[in-house]
Amino acid sequence: MFIDSHCHLDRINLEKLGASLSDLVSAAQAKQVNKMLCVSIDLIQFQTMMDAIAPFESVWASAGVHPLHVDEQPFDEAALRSALANPRVVAVGESGLDYYYSRDHIDAQKVSFSGHLRVAGELGLPIIVHTRDAREDTLDLIASQGNSKSAGVLHCFTESLDMAMSAVDLNYMISFSGIITFRNAKALREVVKAVPLDHILIETDSPYLAPVPFRGKQNQPAYVVEVAQCVADIKGITIEEVASRTQENFYRLFNKVPA
Numbered sequence: 405m406f407i408d409s410h411c412h413l414d415r416i417n418l419e420k421l422g423a424s425l426s427d428l429v430s431a432a433q434a435k436q437v438n439k440m441l442c443v444s445i446d447l448i449q450f451q452t453m454m455d456a457i458a459p460f461e462s463v464w465a466s467a468g469v470h471p472l473h474v475d476e477q478p479f480d481e482a483a484l485r486s487a488l489a490n491p492r493v494v495a496v497g498e499s500g501l502d503y504y505y506s507r508d509h510i511d512a513q514k515v516s517f518s519g520h521l522r523v524a525g526e527l528g529l530p531i532i533v534h535t536r537d538a539r540e541d542t543l544d545l546i547a548s549q550g551n552s553k554s555a556g557v558l559h560c561f562t563e564s565l566d567m568a569m570s571a572v573d574l575n576y577m578i579s580f581s582g583i584i585t586f587r588n589a590k591a592l593r594e595v596v597k598a599v600p601l602d603h604i605l606i607e608t609d610s611p612y613l614a615p616v617p618f619r620g621k622q623n624q625p626a627y628v629v630e631v632a633q634c635v636a637d638i639k640g641i642t643i644e645e646v647a648s649r650t651q652e653n654f655y656r657l658f659n660k661v662p663a
Contacts (some may be wrong), residue, residue, distance in 0.1 A: 405575045406632055406647050407654045408432070408440045408606035409579055410498075410559045412464065414453040415445075416622060417611065426447040429460050432625040436452045436647075437455040438462055440625050441658065443498050443559075445470035446485065447483050449533040454490060455584055464661050466495040466532055468520055472578055494660040496524035497532030498559060501545075504537040514541065517551045525551030532655050533558050533576070539567045546574055557657060560609050572603045577657055579605035582615030582623065585634045596638045601649050605630045605657070 421428075423447075432440065442457050444450055444467045459465040468489035469477045477646040489492065499520035501513050524531040533556055542558075550556070557577040561568060568578050578599050582660040583589050596604075604640060606628050608614075614623035615630040630652070655663050 405436045405439075405651055406435070406585050406606070406628055407651055408608050408628040409557070409605040409650075409654055409658075410570050410581075411440055411441050411610040411623075412445065413440070413442045413455045413610065413625075413640075414449065415611055419653055421622060425456060425458070428624050428626070429462065429590060432628075433462070433465055434453075435626045435629050437625050437628055438520055438662065439464070440455070440656075441466065441560055441661075443494070444468050444487070445498060446473045447487055448477065450479060450487050450624065451607045452494065453483070455477065457492070461494050464658070465490070465492050466494050466497050468497040468532070469516060470498055471500050471509075471517065471534055472506055474516045475506075475509050476511040478512060479519040481523060483518060484520070488523070488527060488529065494658045495530045495532055495556075496520050497556070498534045499531065500534035501538035501542050502536045514545065515633070521545060521549040521551075524554060524556070525549075528554045529660075534560070541568050543567065543574075546576065546592050549573070555657070557605055558608060559605075560613070561595065562592060565598055568595050568599050572599065573653035577605050577653060579607045580631060580635065581607050581609045582613045582619070582627065582631055584638070585615040585630060586619070587616075593634075595636050596635055601639065601641075601646075602653060604635065605653055606635060606646070606650050
């Protein structure tokens, strides 16, 4: 069984696909992708996201504000805690730091990320971390503000091996997306090779970053199998072992999700 540990089902353009969300969930299940984590990027659309996934017992959720949304949604602890009270929510995030796309709101990003880390730690929930071109500050904040016991995951990882191993030392998972299948991702595949299997998750980040051979199309949870196959090829193991180990890792981190 495969698990898509990070997708945005509410952001998929279903009309363009000519499909329903039920169709996509069924397509994933046909590929043995039997659980999905639908990740929040803002609290304004949180209830809309929850309404969309409500019919699907295989889909769980997170609650948080993406760093690129902190300008219109500054950290609001009460709103975050209210969203986290939903029984389908099993994680905080995604939150983090993105200095690649936005250097105009660095202070607000740090305030928001610190707040998300603190609330996650207090509630014993894992945090889903978005990080881009902010290696030192991301590691500093998860070390100083986070809870190493509940920890979290650096999702859609594209940074250095040193950063990955520093995060692993802090008890964080490293999640790889379809980017590892891209021709120009040789350095990232070296990171996959080096990160211990017991700290790896797989994801699609749907509808973004569809893996080869679907690159250029909208991504969907069924395509996480291609990510798993790429991890297997890189590590010289079977796809069945990747499925089994990443599933174990998922349940260990997101321990509110029933196995």
